[in-house]
Amino acid sequence: MLNNWVVMPTCLxxxxxxxxxxxxxxFRANGKFRVNANHKLIDAWLLVLCTSCGExxxxxxxxxxxxxxxxxxxxxxxHANDLxxxxxxxxxxxxxxxxxxxxxxxxxxxxxxxxxxxxxxxAIDVSVRFAARIPVxxxxxxxxxxxxxxxxxxxxxxxxxxxxxxxxxxxxxGDFTFTLKR
Numbered sequence: 001m002l003n004n005w006v007v008m009p010t011c012l013x014x015x016x017x018x019x020x021x022x023x024x025x026x027f028r029a030n031g032k033f034r035v036n037a038n039h040k041l042i043d044a045w046l047l048v049l050c051t052s053c054g055e056x057x058x059x060x061x062x063x064x065x066x067x068x069x070x071x072x073x074x075x076x077x078x079h080a081n082d083l084x085x086x087x088x089x090x091x092x093x094x095x096x097x098x099x100x101x102x103x104x105x106x107x108x109x110x111x112x113x114x115x116x117x118x119x120x121x122x123a124i125d126v127s128v129r130f131a132a133r134i135p136v137x138x139x140x141x142x143x144x145x146x147x148x149x150x151x152x153x154x155x156x157x158x159x160x161x162x163x164x165x166x167x168x169x170x171x172x173x174g175d176f177t178f179t180l181k182r
Contacts, residue, residue, distance in 0.1 A: 005145055006112040008131040014104040015048050024052035031083040042067050044078050046089055059099045061089055091133050105134045113145045123181045135171040
């Protein structure tokens with residue numbers, strides 16, 4: 001039987017970017033947007049606050065875009081300070097590249113395993129699905145989901161008792177499966 005685990009966000013991740021006021025490197029998004037129109041052109045920014053000094057920084061979402069080329073529902077969501085749109089835009093690689101930011105997912109996600117009744121079996125097959133693109137070390141997920149230490153998970157990989165089609169070292173943010181043999 002295949003067990004399904006889900007890695008899901010619990011809150012918005014922190015934005016990694018240098019603060020011009022205090023040299024801190026973490027900003028918190030609160031879901032607020034600033035939209036500015038100049039004749040037929042529109043600019044939109046996601047506002048983020050420095051976690052140390054509270055200074056506001058603007059992350060460019062739209063820059064000098066013709067108003068007619070924007071979907072009305074997107075404009076409505078920007079004006080409504082839609083938190084779902086904030087989460088989507090923070091994970092958008094184009095927005096990240098344009099603003100030279102990275103995301104800090106520490107303490108912003110949780111693992112849903114659906115219970116621990118599978119842990120006593122001789123072999124378990126697990127499918128791990130990511131609800132958002134959250135980079136996490138598979139060793140950490142497996143340790144947390146199976147109630148093992150990370151060192152023990154590393155030992156099981158070395159002994160060939162923990163196998164997967166993907167590399168379990170490093171970080172992953174995409175779905176994968178693994179089999180654990182006791």
